[in-house]
Amino acid sequence: MQQYDYIFCGTGASASLLLLQLHQNNLLQDLNILLIDPDKKGKKDKTFCFWADVEEPISLDLNPLISHRWDKVVLSGDKTQSILPLQYNHVSSIDLYNQIHQLTLHYNWQKIISYVDEVKADKEGPFIILNGSVLRAKYIFDSRPPVYKTAQVRETHIFQSFVGWMIETENEIKDSNAFRFMDFHIEQQDSTQFVYVLPFSTKTALVEVTRFGAEKMSLTDAEELLDHYVKNNFGKYSIQDIEIGCIPMSNTGINNTQLPGIVTMGARNYQIKPSTGYAFKNMYYQARLIVEAIKQNQPIEVFNKSKSKAHKGRFSFYDGLLLDILKDKPKEGKPIFEALLKNVEVKKILNFLDEKTDVATDLSIFYQLPWKVFVSTLFERSFSFTWFRPLILTFITIFFLILSNHSALQNYLAYGLIMIGLVTVGIPHGAVDHLLETGKWNMKVAPLFIAKYLFLASFMGLLWYILPFLALVIFLAYSSWHFGQADGKKWLLSKWSSTFWGASVLFYILGTHLSETNKILAVMGNLTLPIACPAWLLLPWLVVAIFHKNASFALTVFWLFLSAYLPLLISFGLYFIGQHSLTGWQDVRNHLKLSNSRMWIHSLPFHATAWIFLLCFLVFWSSAYPFEETKRWAVFFIFIACISFPHVISINVVYRSKE
Template structure:
């Protein structure tokens, strides 16, 4: 039973920059008075382990709020050791994290605050919010969660790279620095297969922070970076002594996992995607987010929405830096030579106009950017292109070679079954449900066959019950796979979508469905019911759900179901199963197991050969009749599907438990 000592009004998970900035804002709004506050932070937070920089006008609120801890400001900026450029009315400001921590601690002394040196293991919402640490469990009315999001599956290297750096705080022998001018980027260093530059913040005419920064799929090589940075400083500024060494890594991730936000659990900082992926700048974003949150205390807190236009720009740049890293240096050089600094800083603040942005892109390496747009479209649309390609091919052949249309598509489906359809279901031992060591052994085979036998027993007792049960657990499985792909966190929604998918397919092909039902000894559906209307309603509800969840892939899949009205039932379902469902499941397994397509395919090869033998036995032995053979294949598929669906449901559940 929880004691009153363990119940708090507000809990901050972490005492980093985002928590400190939010505490400052809540203090300004007088929202911390008469509150029991708990801050859970595993480290002491007394060292100057980070620095923060931002640009602002003297009249901006952020300057007024943090002027006492701004350690230095620069009115001029230099790129590539070239002409110094004024950025009036802006200045580039520096804040040390030590100053931010101390400022915040001073504020907290005015309130009822408990500091706990622990690490948060889990946060979950019940009647109140439960915060579990290694030592105890706390309850809170509201939690601000700044833990970095857990990445449950490997991210694409084409959209998720690193900003890594090695820095020296140095004392130069000669006073050669202009303490009013900082260098944002100097690319006159070895690029080492990525995009590398030196960043310089002078604190006096002989003291400065020099950082060698890298944008790339690989993090900076520390030994090479130290050598290159020392050579750079000595070559351009003469002899020096190193006072401090800095190292750091910032994720430039476009696919950072989305963390759930509720009325009581609010993500902040990196967890709320406040770090701009293409630059790593975060302080101003965290400040604006804190202003928004503090203004909404006591209300339904809205999610911070970023501009889709600027997210697209970030995605383009990161793709180029990842795939064509040699283009980084020329792109940045041309950007700074062709645009004013005032526009560039406005662009980085996401305050520029579309017209100005188009003018900027026209002066850059436009061919590279257009190529990136095309590649991104293909990669993002790959699932839909794979799904619609057989449909479009069928339509084309239906007009030019109608006698070969169906045969060609079924041949394509057979190839797809061999490459991904059957293999995606041959990884059940690797999910761990029926095999503790994730290997195929006698125990796994016994458990798997036992579940199949239970399903087959139902077919012997009542084909109707067996068929309805098969449709229900298949709807669950297809829906579960799709919501995993679409990042929708509701199994009920997935199950509902699975039922709608089957409804749309069946209601639009009742006559063909009845033929199949006859072979299975199941009563046919009455022809007088308004099946076309039910088909249309299935599509309408699917479109509504897709719109509510803002899922374009869902919309397109519903469009596929609408177009399947003009295709045979078996063909429509087979295309969905092979080119959508199996492809998605295969991708989830491959990324989770961190194996290549070929490695997984080799694992599945025995199952492929077994399926091929079964197919040959049933279809070359026509003594029992084609209807009987088709019925037996259908029953076999339904029986083998049950342990597969249980395995995949266990697999997806394990994936979800990694989302803390």
């Protein structure tokens, strides 16, 4: 079995920078090293750029590789600004690869052009599987392209796709000593798109069009944008070289396994800054840390980053906020960046992107940006914290309890809030079942779906009219299952635990308001709930929530306990809308991959029809019972029971897909 000192799985920028650092520190003598990469690295395939102080280690160490430097930047309106003592540096990938090729010959390393099958470790140490063979080493440096996990709550994965032309112009470039930084004078195409210009002489420049967005930019779109931009800004031109690439902009997790003797590098080690796509400078400083540890005989696996370690702190929060905007509100990208470049000194921006600013400076930068989009996105992100909504519901419950001595005001505010909730999510969350059934509004399929939906709802309505006791039993059974299904998926409860939770909530709300419940049940069919619910019914669930350290679960139990001291309709309304409907709405939205506004519009025909049916219910039942408030609520609950029956069946598609 072949044994090496170091195996490099990938010989891109991060591996090359580490090898250069090891060489400069005389740490490669007499080492048996294997380089593996599916590409020969024999041509220019990338452009590496970074900004740094002229006296910074990266500027000094990489000085022989830096092919061009700029200390001025051109902003919107051809305004030029100095960035000294910073410089913007360019490194051609082929120059870096050639350096490694020379080291390979000098040290007589072995290089294999191939993909690595697997990187593993056992009790004997780290090893790779290459074409079925096992190769071992003291350390394995893994810089293969990362495999990102599916984005979870508060995680975003988009792309920085780009196409660059190295051009030669007939006309001279106005200021070849200044680079153009994020020029947004191009079509945005429902994305965030801009152009970089890096002039290398008075007649040559790299012109690169870049898109930040969930969809990658097509080559055709990029070529049209570049041709139009170059002709407008430089006149006639010829293309000398083309560069095409895509960089992930992501704060999602990476499928890495932390194993002894395996060191992850580059993008695989979260070195790409999520909000910019810049990574070269981070890779350099990771290489320096590894070299210092090797010199001191310290373990180097400690520099492997986990997601929690990579994405923490306020700058990670800023990155996540911007990624959300670029993904969900791409048209806002241009005004944000244009305001940033117009109102904030470029040196301050670059230091901010390097995460070297203090909080006061951060706030001074944010003050110059369009604030509404950040506030709305922050508000939306706040709702993605599982504990946030239960906390708000706790405050709302306490607020209504304070108003208990002012019943008129309490009812006015509470019923107003419930009505708003019913219109926005309460009824609409169950009015997109046609999308779950058909995948889209298809007139060939929809009539059959509508007929089935109406049949199930009518069946429940008829059952309430003929056999109200049986209808009540069925309603309580499927409501317990449905309520528990939505909450249980969120809190990772088992199927039986979820159903038991749903039943506990339903019977707690009804049983702690026994007098009010029985008044409504009497109108619904001379029914009664014979046993009051003890206040301690939810206590075991509080113990479960605390045991599992689930703040969202615990807060929900707490505010439900408090809601027992509110009127029945307010207590049920808070749970039905604030807990159940909003959870169901989010689950359906994520399943269909629709925005809130688009989903509400899709639901409009059906939830508008639902309100019409409710009016019909009121008219129908008013012929049998005197028209009074208790009767109206009884009709409303029968209406909810009827339309929820087919909804419970349809929504199962969402929760079954999560299993």
